[in-house]
Amino acid sequence: MISDGALDRLHGLIANPDLSGTRYQLVSTLGRGGMATVYLARDTTLDREVALKVLDWTVDESSTSRLAQEARILATLEHPGIVPVHDFGQLADGRLFYAMKRVRGERLDRWAAARDVHERLGAFLRICDAVAFAHAHGIVHRDLKPANVMVGEFGEVLVLDWGIARVRGQSETSGVVAGTPDYMAPEQVRGERTVDERADVFALGTILAGLGDRRKPLAAIAAKATSADALDRYPSVEALRADVSRFMAGLAVGAHQESVSDLVFRVVRRHRLAIALVLAYLAMRLLLLSAFHI
């Protein structure tokens, strides 16, 4: 009979990655995704903590190539908003893995719950920067969602999980549906081959809707970004970002046709300090004039 001690040991052999022969020591489990598990490990050579993404050993070949591609993408995208990869290889148990910087911080949605809208939109702009950088390198993330964005102690953002990212020019079979339903553009849900940067614009629009408030221009930006027809969306993440920046600066946004009252409200809001000073000055003058006449 296999003893209880041996049973636990064998189960551990099956479940935990075999890091023998590597520079890493397993510390704990950080999270689990569809095809891989992320572990906290210690890099014994450089004496620092790293995150190890290890492919489950029950996955098929397509997942294996996806992890390899993800590591290559991360190695290509050197940007402060994209987690850097340190190492890639195969463990003694045959599983592929890559080592990346250990990300400290909170998931975007949890972080946002305790922040004002200005801070939230600031983080959103930084997410756009990272995604736009990837697009400039021909890479579409395709799975942007709050769970895949971490916000650090100083508000820095890191876009994670590039496991289903698509590289421009790389052939892909139509009918393959990958992503998270609530954040997927309609053409992505349909598994179309034409999925491009505008699918990320859609996901960012959905994220923006969750981060913003009820002000009409902001809602209009999110609505434009999440248009069902990709042609009605912002043509690029930069265009989306620019509109959000204009909103934050109190300027008119391209996605929203202002009424006169909207215009007055926006101008008053933007120049509220100056208007308050002028009004205070006028009130003072009025007061002095009244006193003189008495």
Added chain:
Amino acid sequence: MSHRFANYNGAALMAAPGFPGTRHSVIASLGSEQPDVRRAAFDALATAYWKPVFKYVRLKWSATPDEAADVTQAFFLRAYEKTYLAGFDPARGRFRTYLRTCLDRFVANVRQENRRLKRGGAIEFVPFDFAAAELELQRQHIGDAVQELDAFFHREWLRSLFGLAVDRLRVACERGGHARRVAIFERYDLADDESTRPTYAVIASELGIDVTDVTNELAAARRDFRRVVLEVLREQCATDDEFENEARALGSPRDL
């Protein structure tokens, strides 16, 4: 105890790299029209489940060892004759859960009707060594198992699964000229507890080899063991979906 395995080709162990594809499923063969296939599937099923069933009946139904042995024999016989395990619908859950539900219903009916149990007759299953199973049960730390029978049954199934995998690994290694590899694996990874577990250096000294050889052989044995576990698991699942779910559950990170 001797085992007979359905459609197992031990030579495939060393050749097949990585993830096993769609393989023969014992569960799917339970309802086969071909008597030989069906019989082989039942043998494999009984081999995998007789011990968890026996121990479960002992605990859940507070059965005496003799009664639990009778029930276990009769349950598999009845399942074979009436083919009710072939009625398993993978869309509705795990086979393991279905089997346990059938077992509970079977024991309840037997007790209610005070029925005399049929223990075999013309049909001879794989040998069930109930005395050994009872001895194991006595040695096991049962603790809260009676309150947590789901977990107990799962753990016993896991013990059986790993036991089958170790048996296959041993056969395949010996056939492939790697007897030393499996010996090292058994000495190190199957040690009862940490106090009896030898170091690599001790094993190397015992076998007159380098510590590096122990490391390499153990790594190879573990790699093969993982592969065999998947193969055995695949045979015990009715569909690829069930297998994927079971394999993912088995591969869930353990406490470090």
